[in-house]
Amino acid sequence: MAVRPLTFLRQWRDDLGPALLRDIVLVNLAICLVGISYGAITVGEGLPVWLPNVMSVVVLAGASQFLFTGIIATGGGVVAAVLAGILVNLRHLPFGFALADTVRERPLLGSYLMIDEVVAFSLAQKEAEVRRKVFFTCGFLLLFFWNLGSLLGALLGQAITDTEVFGLDAAFPAVLLALVMPALREASTLGIAVLGAAIALALTPFLPAGTAVLCALLALVAARPWRAEPP
Amino acid sequence: MSTTSLVVGALLLGAATFAIRATGPLLHSRLQVPARLMALMSLAATVLLVALLATSALFDGQELSDPARPAGVAVGGVLAWRRAPFVVVVLAAAGTAALIRALGG
Numbered sequence: 001m002a003v004r005p006l007t008f009l010r011q012w013r014d015d016l017g018p019a020l021l022r023d024i025v026l027v028n029l030a031i032c033l034v035g036i037s038y039g040a041i042t043v044g045e046g047l048p049v050w051l052p053n054v055m056s057v058v059v060l061a062g063a064s065q066f067l068f069t070g071i072i073a074t075g076g077g078v079v080a081a082v083l084a085g086i087l088v089n090l091r092h093l094p095f096g097f098a099l100a101d102t103v104r105e106r107p108l109l110g111s112y113l114m115i116d117e118v119v120a121f122s123l124a125q126k127e128a129e130v131r132r133k134v135f136f137t138c139g140f141l142l143l144f145f146w147n148l149g150s151l152l153g154a155l156l157g158q159a160i161t162d163t164e165v166f167g168l169d170a171a172f173p174a175v176l177l178a179l180v181m182p183a184l185r186e187a188s189t190l191g192i193a194v195l196g197a198a199i200a201l202a203l204t205p206f207l208p209a210g211t212a213v214l215c216a217l218l219a220l221v222a223a224r225p226w227r228a229e230p231p
Numbered sequence: 232m233s234t235t236s237l238v239v240g241a242l243l244l245g246a247a248t249f250a251i252r253a254t255g256p257l258l259h260s261r262l263q264v265p266a267r268l269m270a271l272m273s274l275a276a277t278v279l280l281v282a283l284l285a286t287s288a289l290f291d292g293q294e295l296s297d298p299a300r301p302a303g304v305a306v307g308g309v310l311a312w313r314r315a316p317f318v319v320v321v322l323a324a325a326g327t328a329a330l331i332r333a334l335g336g
Contacts, residue, residue, distance in 0.1 A: 006241075006322035009298075011294070016318050017291065022314075023317075026316045026317040026318050027317045029318045030256060030317040030318050030321040031294070031323055032318065033318070033321050033322070033325070034321065037254040037325075047237070048234070048237070049242070051237060054237075054238065054241050054243075055244075056242050056259055056277045058242060058244075058245035059241060059244050059248055060245075060248075061248050064248065064284055068240070068241075068244060068278075070292060071304070072237075077312070078237065078239070078240035079238060079304030081244075082240050082244045082247075084253075084331075085244040085248070086247045086248070086320065088283075089244075089247070089248045089251050089252075089279075090251060091279035091283070092248065092251045092252045093251050093253065093254055093255065094255075094273075094275040094279070095255070095274040095276050096251070096252050096254050096255020096256055096259075096274045096277050097254075097255035097259065097268075098272040098275075099255070099256070100255045100256045100259030101259070103256050104259075105258070107253065107256035108253065108256075108284070109258075110256055111252040111253035111256050112249060114252040116280060116283075118312045119276060119280075119312040120277075120280060122277075123273060123276065125249060135308075135331055136243070139329070142308075149300060159270070164290045165329060165333075166331060167299065167300075167303050167324070167325035167326060167327065167328050167330075167332065168325055169300050169325040170288070170299070170300045170303030170304050170307070170319050170325050170328040171324060171325050171327065171328070172284075172287060172289035173284040173287045173300075173304045173324075174303065174304050174311075174320055174321050174323075174324030174325075175317065175321055176280055176281075176283060176287075176321045177282035177288075177304060177307060177308045177311055177320075178253030178283050178307065178308075178310075178311035178317050178321075179280070179285070179317075180277055180280050180281055181312060183277045184277070187263070189274060189277055192274065192278060193277055193278050193282075194249065194281070196279075196281060196282050197281045197282050197284075197285035197286075199282070200282035200283075200285060200286050201286060201289060201290075203233045204286050204290050204293060205290075205293050205294075206293075208235045211294050212282075212286060213279060213283050215274055215281070215285070216278050216279060216281070216282030217278060217279065219250075220274065220278060221270065221305055222276055223271065223274060225267075226272050230276050
C-alpha cells in the first residue's frame with residue numbers, strides 16, 4: 001500500500017484524537033523515567049552496562065526485569081532469576097486472553113508488545129477499534145521509550161552509585177498505580193483488587209518472589225464467578 | 232557472573248515470557264471463550280497489577296522497604312486519583328521518596 005508517511009501519520013493522529021495521543025505520549029515519558037531507574041539500578045548493582053538493553057529488547061517486561069536484576073544482585077544466580085521472572089510474568093496469561101481479540105490480526109507481534117502498561121491502557125478503552133489502535137501505538141512507543149530509558153539509566157548508573165537517593169525505586173509502582181486507576185474507579189473492581197493486594201502483601205514475606213502476587217487471584221472468589229448471572 | 236550465562240538467562244526469560252503472552256492470542260480462535268470468562272480475565276489482570284504494585288511499593292524482596300518508597304507511591308496515587316498526567320505522577324512519586332530520604336538521612 002503506497003501511503004506517504006506523513007499522510008499515514010496524520011490519519012493515525014486523527015483516528016486516536018489529541019486527548020488520547022497526549023495521554024499515550026505522557027505514559028511513554030513516564031515509562032522512560034522508569035526505564036532510567038531500571039537501567040541505573042541494574043548497572044548500579046554491578047551488572048554489565050549492556051544488560052539493561054538486552055533485557056529490554058528480549059524480555060520487554062519491566063517487573064520481571066527488575067526482579068531478574070534483584071535476584072542476581074543478591075547472589076541468587078541466573079537460574080533462580082529466570083524462574084522468578086517466569087513466575088512474575090505468568091500474570092500475562094490472562095492478559096493474553098483478555099486482549100486476544102484486540103491483537104487478532106497480528107497475534108505474534110501483539111504478544112511481543114503485551115506489556116503491563118500497554119495492557120492497562122488498552123483495557124481502559126471501551127471501543128474495540130480504538131482499543132486496537134491504542135494497543136499497537138502504545139506498544140511500539142513503549143518498546144522505544146523503555147529501551148531509551150534503559151540506555152540512559154545504564155549510562156547514568158555508571159556515573160552515580162546510589163539510585164535510591166533520587167527515589168527512582170518509587171517510579172515503577174507509581175506508574176502501575178496510575179495505569180490501573182481508571183479500572184479502580186469501579187467500586188466492585190476496587191474491592192476485589194484491594195483484597196487481592198492484601199493477600200499478596202500478607203504472603204510476600206513467606207513465599208518465593210512472584211508467587212505471592214499470583215496468590216492475589218484468590219480474591220477473584222469474591223467476584224463469585226460461578227454465578228450464572230452477571231452481577 | 233559470566234557474560235554467557237547472563238545472555239542465556241535473558242534469552243530464556245524472553246522466550247518463556249513470549250510463550251506466556253502468546254498463549255491467549257494463539258489459542259483464542261480455536262477456543263470459544265464465553266464473555267463472562269473474558270470479563271473475569273480482565274478483572275484478574277487488574278487484580279494482578281494491583282498486587283504487583285502494592286508488593287513492589289511496600290517490599291524490597293521479602294523485607295519491608297524503607298517508608299520513603301511507599302510514601303512516594305502514595306503521593307503518586309493521590310495525584311493519579313485526581314487525574315494528574317502520568318509524568319507528574321512519576322516525578323512526584325520519585326521526588327517525594329528522594330525528599331524524605333534527604334531529610335531523614
